[in-house]
Amino acid sequence: MGVTLSVLSLVVLIPLSAVAIKAAELSPAEFAAAAFSERAIAAYRLTFGAAFAAAVINGVFGVLTAWALVRYEFPGKSIVNAMVDLPFALPTAVAGIALATLYSPNGWVGQYLTPLGIKAAYNPLGVVIALTFIGLPFVVRTIEPVLRDLAADVEEAAASLGANRIQTVARVVLPALGPAWLTGFALAFARAVGEYGSVIFIAGNMPYQSEIAPLLIIIQLEQYEYAAAAAIALVMLSASFAMLFVINAIQAWARRIEG
Amino acid sequence: MTISIRSVDKRFGRYPALNDVSLEIADGELLALLGPSGSGKTTLLRTIAGLEFPDAGQVLFGGEDVTYASAAKRRVGFVFQQYALFKHMTVAKNVAFGLDVRKGREKPSKADITKRVDELLKLVELDGLGGRYPSQLSGGQRQRVALSRALAVSPSVLLLDEPFGALDATVRKSLRKELRRIHDATGVTTIFVTHDQEEAMGLADRVAILNAGAIEQVGTPDEVHDSPATAFVCGFVGDANRIEGLVAAGVFNGGGVKLPAKGVADGPACAFVRPYDLALGGANAFAATLQRVSVQGAVAHLDVTTSAGAAIEAVVARAEASNLSVGQPLKLSTAKAHIFPV
Amino acid sequence: MSRARHPTEDPLWAKVLITALVLGFLALVLLLPLAAVFVEAFRRGAGAVMGAVSNPDAIAAIKLTLLTAAIAVPFNAVFGLCASWAIAKHEFPGKSFLITLIDLPFSVSPVVAGLIYVLVFGMQGWFGEALIDHDIKIVFAVPGIILATVFVTFPFVARELIPLMQEQGTAEEEAAISMGASGLYTFWRVTAPNVRWGLLYGVLLCNARAMGEFGAVSVVSGHIRGLTNTMPLHVEILYNEYDFVGAFSVAALLCLLAVATLVLKGLLEIAQPAVRGRGH
Numbered sequence: 001m002g003v004t005l006s007v008l009s010l011v012v013l014i015p016l017s018a019v020a021i022k023a024a025e026l027s028p029a030e031f032a033a034a035a036f037s038e039r040a041i042a043a044y045r046l047t048f049g050a051a052f053a054a055a056v057i058n059g060v061f062g063v064l065t066a067w068a069l070v071r072y073e074f075p076g077k078s079i080v081n082a083m084v085d086l087p088f089a090l091p092t093a094v095a096g097i098a099l100a101t102l103y104s105p106n107g108w109v110g111q112y113l114t115p116l117g118i119k120a121a122y123n124p125l126g127v128v129i130a131l132t133f134i135g136l137p138f139v140v141r142t143i144e145p146v147l148r149d150l151a152a153d154v155e156e157a158a159a160s161l162g163a164n165r166i167q168t169v170a171r172v173v174l175p176a177l178g179p180a181w182l183t184g185f186a187l188a189f190a191r192a193v194g195e196y197g198s199v200i201f202i203a204g205n206m207p208y209q210s211e212i213a214p215l216l217i218i219i220q221l222e223q224y225e226y227a228a229a230a231a232i233a234l235v236m237l238s239a240s241f242a243m244l245f246v247i248n249a250i251q252a253w254a255r256r257i258e259g
Numbered sequence: 260m261t262i263s264i265r266s267v268d269k270r271f272g273r274y275p276a277l278n279d280v281s282l283e284i285a286d287g288e289l290l291a292l293l294g295p296s297g298s299g300k301t302t303l304l305r306t307i308a309g310l311e312f313p314d315a316g317q318v319l320f321g322g323e324d325v326t327y328a329s330a331a332k333r334r335v336g337f338v339f340q341q342y343a344l345f346k347h348m349t350v351a352k353n354v355a356f357g358l359d360v361r362k363g364r365e366k367p368s369k370a371d372i373t374k375r376v377d378e379l380l381k382l383v384e385l386d387g388l389g390g391r392y393p394s395q396l397s398g399g400q401r402q403r404v405a406l407s408r409a410l411a412v413s414p415s416v417l418l419l420d421e422p423f424g425a426l427d428a429t430v431r432k433s434l435r436k437e438l439r440r441i442h443d444a445t446g447v448t449t450i451f452v453t454h455d456q457e458e459a460m461g462l463a464d465r466v467a468i469l470n471a472g473a474i475e476q477v478g479t480p481d482e483v484h485d486s487p488a489t490a491f492v493c494g495f496v497g498d499a500n501r502i503e504g505l506v507a508a509g510v511f512n513g514g515g516v517k518l519p520a521k522g523v524a525d526g527p528a529c530a531f532v533r534p535y536d537l538a539l540g541g542a543n544a545f546a547a548t549l550q551r552v553s554v555q556g557a558v559a560h561l562d563v564t565t566s567a568g569a570a571i572e573a574v575v576a577r578a579e580a581s582n583l584s585v586g587q588p589l590k591l592s593t594a595k596a597h598i599f600p601v
Numbered sequence: 602m603s604r605a606r607h608p609t610e611d612p613l614w615a616k617v618l619i620t621a622l623v624l625g626f627l628a629l630v631l632l633l634p635l636a637a638v639f640v641e642a643f644r645r646g647a648g649a650v651m652g653a654v655s656n657p658d659a660i661a662a663i664k665l666t667l668l669t670a671a672i673a674v675p676f677n678a679v680f681g682l683c684a685s686w687a688i689a690k691h692e693f694p695g696k697s698f699l700i701t702l703i704d705l706p707f708s709v710s711p712v713v714a715g716l717i718y719v720l721v722f723g724m725q726g727w728f729g730e731a732l733i734d735h736d737i738k739i740v741f742a743v744p745g746i747i748l749a750t751v752f753v754t755f756p757f758v759a760r761e762l763i764p765l766m767q768e769q770g771t772a773e774e775e776a777a778i779s780m781g782a783s784g785l786y787t788f789w790r791v792t793a794p795n796v797r798w799g800l801l802y803g804v805l806l807c808n809a810r811a812m813g814e815f816g817a818v819s820v821v822s823g824h825i826r827g828l829t830n831t832m833p834l835h836v837e838i839l840y841n842e843y844d845f846v847g848a849f850s851v852a853a854l855l856c857l858l859a860v861a862t863l864v865l866k867g868l869l870e871i872a873q874p875a876v877r878g879r880g881h
Contacts, residue, residue, distance in 0.1 A: 005699075007680055012702055012755065015717035016709075018727065022720050061626045068623045072616055080624070082867045086631050088806065089859035089866075091813025093833040094852040097840050098634035101641060108637065109629075133630055152609050153343035156310050159330040159608035160337040161357035161412055165615075168608075171360070175347045194710025197815030197833065201840065214712035218820060221719065230720060233713045240708040244701065257392055258346045312605045327605040 019237060022230035034228035035235050039207055040216060044235070046124055047213040051192035054131035055139075059185045062139025063177070069140070070147045084140050087133055092197030099130050100201040122204030127212060130198040135188030142184035143177055150176055179254030183247055190243040194236065260321045260415040260448050261286050262307065267316030269302055276302040277313070278472040284416075284450060289442050291459035292452045294469035295495070300452045301420055303469070307450065308418050309333045320415055336409030336447075338419040342401045344393040350404050351376050351389030357412035379407035382441060399430040406438075410445065417442075419451035423458065435462055456496050460484065468492050490529055490599035499531040499597075500571045511598050515567030516545045520598045531597045534560070537573035541592035547571065549587050552580055563589060638856050642849035653839075653850035658826050662835035662851070665743065669818075669831060670811040673750040678804050681758025686792060688759075689766030690774060700763070706755045714752050715820025718745055741823030746831065749817040754807045761803035765796050798873035805869070809862040813855060 026034060034040070068074070069081055087095065103110045103120040113120050120126050150173065158168040174181075196214040203210045213236055220229035262284040269277040277299045284290050292300040305311040307318060309330035318326045325333055345353050352359075354376045358367055367375065380386050383403035393401055402422065409417060422438065423431040439462055442449050453459050459466045460480040467477045468491075476488040487493035494501060504513015506528040511520040518530055535558075547563035550570075554560075559580035561573045573591055583589070606612065611619075642650050653659060684703060688696060706714065721727050722739040732739060739745045773795070777787040793800075815833040822829045824838065832851055839848035 007684075012705055012752070015721050015752070016705070018717050018720040019713065061623070064619050065623045065627065068620050071611065072620055074620050074624075078867070080627060082863045083627060083631050085863055085866065086635065086859060089809045089813075089862040090635075091815060091833045091836075091852075091855045091859070093815040093836050094638060094813070094855045094859075095634055097836060097848055097852060098637045098641075101845075102633055102637050108633065133634065136630060151341065151343065153339040153341060154345065155609045156330070157337065157339060157343040157408075158345075158356070158360075160308055160310065160333075160335055161360065161408070162331050162334065163356070163360040164331055165608075165611060167360045171356075172345055176345075178347065190708050194708070194713070195816075196710065196712045196819070201837075214710050214816065217712050217716060221716065221820065226720060226723070229716055233710075233716050236710055236713055240705075240710070240713075244704070244708050248701075256394075258394055309605075310608060312607075329605060330608045 016237070019230050019233050022227055023234045025227050026231060030227075031231050034220075034225075035231040039211070040213070040232055040235075042208045043211050043213040043216045046127060046210065047193055048239075050124060050127040050131055050212075051135075051189050051195075053128045054135050054192050055185050055189040057128070057132050058135045058139045058188045059181065062136065062184060062188075063143060063174075063181065065136075065140045066143040066147055070144060085137050087136055092134065092195065093201075095133055096130065096198040096201035099133060099198065100126070103129060103202060121202050122206075122210065124203075124210055126202035126204065127199055127210060130202050131192040131195060134195050134198055135192050138188040138191060139181065139184035142180050142187065146177055146180040179250055179258075182250045186243060186247045186250065190240065190247070193239060193243075262416060262448065262450075263317070263319040263322075264303070264307070265317040265319070267303075267306060267313040267318065269299075269306060269311060269313050275472050277306070280316070280469075280472070280474055282467055282474060282477065284448060287446050287448055289439070289449045289462065289464045290451075291463035291466045292450060292469060293456060293459040293466050293495075294454065296454060297471075298469040299472040300454075300469045302472075304418050304420055304450060304452045307416070308335045308337045310337070334412055334415050336412060336414030336417040338402075338405045338409050338417070338422055340421045340424055342393075342405040342425075344401060344404055344408075346393055348392075349389060350380070350385065350391050350393065350396070353393070353404055354379055354389075354408045354411050356408065375411060379411055382410070382444070383407045383437070397430075398426050399434060402426065402434060403437075406441070410441075410447070414447060417447045417449040419449070421453060422451055423453075423455075431458075438462065460496070466496075468495060470495070487531075487597055490531070490597075490601065493531040493597045493599070497533055498572070499533050500537075502530045502532065502569055502571070503601075504528060504530060506598065506600065511596070513567075514569030514571075515547075515565030516569070516571075517543065518593070518596045518598065519543070520596075523598050524600050526600055528598050528600045531599075532571070532593050533595070534572045534574040536593050536595040537571070537575075537591050538593065539573075539575060539579055540590050541594075544590035544592035547589050547591050549583055549585055549589055551585060552583060554580070561589075563591065635856060635860075638849055638852045641845060642853040644849075645846050649846050650850040650853065653844075653847040654854060656847070658830065659835060659847075659851055661826075661828070662830045662832045663854075665746070665830065666812050666832040668743070669747050669750050670808055672747050673754055673811045674804060674808050676751055677754055677807055678758050678800065680755075681762055681803060681807075682793065682796075682800065684759045685762035685766050685796075686788060689763050690771055690792070703756050703759050706752050711753055711814065711816030712820055715749050715817040718748050718752075718821050722748075740821050742829060745821035746818050746829060749821045750811050750814055753814050753817050754811045757807035757810065758800065758803035761799045761806075762796050765799040766792070769795055798869060802866070802869050802873075805862055805865055809859065812858055 023031060065084065069077065100121055102108050103126055105111070105114045110120055120129060154172055155168055158172045163171065194214060199212055200215055203212060205211050205215060213232060217229045217232050220232065264280060264282040267277050267280045280303060292303060294300045302311060306313055309328060312327060317324055320333065345356065355372050358372045358375065376389065380389055383406055385400060385403050388400065393404065396404065423434055426434065435458065463480065465477060465479055466483050468475045468483060470491045476483055476492045483492055483496050487496060493499055502514040502516055504511050506520045506523045507525050509519065509521050511518040511528055511530050513530065520528065545565060547565050549561060549563050551562040552559055554577055557577055558574050559577050561575060561580065563571050563573060565571060688699060719740050722732060722745065773791050774787050777791045813833055818831055819834060822834055824830060824834060830838065832855055836848050836851050839851065
């Protein structure tokens with residue numbers, strides 16, 4: 001017990017408080033200038049916006065993937081099932097260079113997008129692509145067990161009450177998955193907000209345009225602006241805590257309704 | 260609505276769940292499907308509901324063939340064993356579901372739906388609880404929600420799968436009466452599945468007894484109790500002493516007991532004697548030794564062994580047992596025994 | 602086959618459409634990047650790959666990555682075992698706070714994780730001067746890389762074990778203690794063997810992340826070739842120098858690690874279905 005607590009505070013708590021203390025070296029005005037400069041705000045907008053877009057994409061395809069894995073039989077299903085966890089196992093830098101190569105204007109995918117006038121790599125769209133890769137398993141893996149445990153009799157009840165298949169899925173099955181879906185969505189979003197490795201290769205990292213907040217922290221660090229870096233980090237940390245809070249609140253709410 | 264089941268077969272893989280089952284259910288009847296687990300009673304109920312489809316045979320509703328009609332089209336009210344309530348919907352939303360999913364002209368107005376939900380919640384004595392979630396209700400209350408949800412679509416037939424299985428004894432008893440009352444008030448043809456013979460006998464107009472995927476007997480509770488058609492029914496419905504023996508020339512002889520067996524073919528047979536059909540003394544009595552007496556209210560249960568060592572239970576009036584002592588020889592006789600060749 | 606569809610079964614068109622969408626999406630998002638790594642690596646043949654992988658800087662990066670994992674993984678495995686034991690088998694105030702703390706590194710950006718070590722141990726940091734005086738280098742050196750890796754892989758084992766231990770309850774432990782076993786003996790003989798599959802699962806995921814971590818390590822490493830470069834950092838340097846064959850060759854090695862992780866994970870899930878799907 002004592003060991004657990006002291007290791008925890010040594011590895012997690014003390015270093016985290018360092019961010020707040022370092023940021024506190026700045027006066028309020030300096031803090032605002034560092035944490036909420038135009039460039040920083042553009043970076044937050046991109047980071048949170050792209051993370052949200054990626055979480056939405058994963059929210060849709062995550063449900064479909066979990067659905068297919070639980071409800072259908074198809075050849076290669078066990079391989080597909082294992083593949084879903086690839087983003088957990090693949091180093092982010094590897095994912096980053098692979099995606100950047102694929103979506104660059106003359107890459108495997110990029111060459112078909114360029115004639116359509118779509119610029120994927122070195123653009124905010126590239127950030128969304130990388131974050132989609134990173135967040136994919138979260139929605140699938142939080143929904144899957146809930147979908148598997150969903151009793152068949154609830155769907156049968158809906159059918160016997162006259163609901164067609166679409167009504168049954170839309171009104172009974174999907175709402176039952178709701179809390180798990182929201183949790184998965186929030187986890188994917190939270191992971192995407194902090195992601196660095198897979199993004200920087202494909203993003204192009206143009207200030208005000210395709211520069212994410214974690215990169216801005218590194219840029220400040222490289223210029224030895226430690227307090228400014230800490231200020232931006234503090235904003236990101238607050239967002240992380242808020243997200244943790246939201247995730248816990250969703251789970252508490254679901255427990256209360258479902259008993 | 261009358262329901263006809265004609266020569267229905269259903270297999271799950273290699274396991275035959277229903278084997279040439281035929282059954283006629285009259286309009287407005289309350290019928291119990293009674294049998295041990297694995298007898299096929301739930302499969303039969305689900306086949307009527309359109310939740311399973313037979314491999315062969317027909318299901319007719321009011322003369323119309325619905326064998327392969329979907330559950331959604333049959334307009335049955337189904338109450339599931341675990342209730343299958345929609346957890347994320349309030350009680351009122353649960354009850355309204357069957358009306359809410361209707362389309363076009365068939366869909367009642369919002370006001371009509373609210374009115375119907377209120378009526379139904381009143382019918383099952385849950386008025387005022389429409390705003391709760393299922394998780395905030397007791398088991399008995401959930402059961403009532405499930406019942407009113409099934410009734411909301413004005414079903415042609417109400418089907419209940421082990422409706423009282425998950426409830427404790429006192430709630431079970433009061434809900435049993437409730438189901439009878441609701442059935443009598445609505446007049447809807449009702450079929451329920453149970454493995455509890457007391458429940459089937461006490462509640463139903465008729466009982467269909469299933470064993471190993473086939474119907475053994477269909478009749479009123481009195482008929483199946485007093486005139487069991489098969490050895491299985493005799494053993495399953497009511498308490499019975501089972502005695503193995505031989506029939507020769509119209510007489511059963513086994514376990515030290517001789518019984519008249521008119522019309523039973525010669526050969527090995529098994530006799531069933533209900534404990535309360537045994538009397539002390541009387542004509543054609545057999546000898547036995549008293550092993551134990553236990554008094555339960557107005558009656559006394561006597562455990563005896565026959566001269567051939569067979570253990571038999573008899574139930575007599577408490578007064579008759581008052582001067583008996585363990586170890587003493589007795590004479591027992593019966594006027595009613597059911598003897599089946601094996 | 603009966604002519605009617607069971608009420609919980611989807612119509613054929615929906616099955617085909619959804620399966621096709623899912624397979625298409627996964628192929629685009631997962632399979633294609635994996636394939637791209639190997640294709641790009643072998644663009645100039647196997648010889649170039651071997652050359653890139655056996656380059657002294659690459660060898661140094663591989664060694665550092667292995668060293669980092671060899672320290673961070675056992676540390677977190679032991680800590681995860683202790684922490685989950687303390688949390689699952691005991692009641693105490695502040696328990697849910699402790700669980701949140703353990704989870705925290707998952708929700709903190711790896712860049713922030715690296716930053717905090719720079720702030721604490723860096724030259725301008727809290728202990729910066731003291732460390733310089735004693736000639737100890739943590740940031741922009743190997744110890745910093747290991748610390749950052751420990752931080753980001755902190756929750757894997759504990760998260761896997763806490764639900765597993767909670768499910769198993771305390772009955773077996775109480776039985777052992779009632780027969781006179783000591784607390785430590787009970788832990789090693791009763792508790793630990795019951796969770797060995799879950800432990801293995803957590804260690805596997807922890808190891809994959811430890812070897813692949815980029816953001817946090819990138820901040821504290823200082824990118825000194827042959828000294829403080831891990832494999833993922835080496836990939837970045839080569840890529841930024843337009844040595845694509847080299848970058849993708851080292852990346853291919855890391856891909857093999859990922860595939861091996863997935864295969865082992867699949868095998869573990871088959872061996873012990875109870876450990877699957879506990880979130881990450």
